[in-house]
Amino acid sequence: MKTYSVLFVCMGNICRSPTAHGIFRQKVIAHRLADFVRVDSAGTHNYHPGNPPDTRSQTHAAARGYDIADLRARQIQNTDFEDHDLILAMDWDNLALLQEICPAEHQTKVRRFTEFCLQSDSPVVPDPYFGGVDGFEQVLDLVEDASEGLLRHVKTQIGRAG
Numbered sequence: 001m002k003t004y005s006v007l008f009v010c011m012g013n014i015c016r017s018p019t020a021h022g023i024f025r026q027k028v029i030a031h032r033l034a035d036f037v038r039v040d041s042a043g044t045h046n047y048h049p050g051n052p053p054d055t056r057s058q059t060h061a062a063a064r065g066y067d068i069a070d071l072r073a074r075q076i077q078n079t080d081f082e083d084h085d086l087i088l089a090m091d092w093d094n095l096a097l098l099q100e101i102c103p104a105e106h107q108t109k110v111r112r113f114t115e116f117c118l119q120s121d122s123p124v125v126p127d128p129y130f131g132g133v134d135g136f137e138q139v140l141d142l143v144e145d146a147s148e149g150l151l152r153h154v155k156t157q158i159g160r161a162g
Contacts, residue, residue: 007040
């Protein structure tokens, strides 16, 4: 059975992409797909290398049962484009940055995460960094929604129904 790898990308890899990483990782484990699906996250910028997710992201995620404290920020590398099957940007700016640096043969891997939303029609997962509590809750709502759609997609890619 094919192993499938998903990389979540935001700007600094301390709010949105580690939240998506942690939530999707937990869904993969819950569906007994951890042997078949790899999950990672990165940032387009190298603002916070080696740092854990923003404490607000950790607090809000933990309140919904997601532990993201083990994750560490890193910047996307050239090898990521080859190593991952799907590279999901959180917003238009990061999508454009990824498309700019992505080799031509891997362009089809780069997409927006919210394309997988089942209920929301939000085109992006907005950056909560400079906002208040509501922003972090909105990130969680969108990430949970998109993760469900992404899980369906990944199951088809690895040949597992259900």
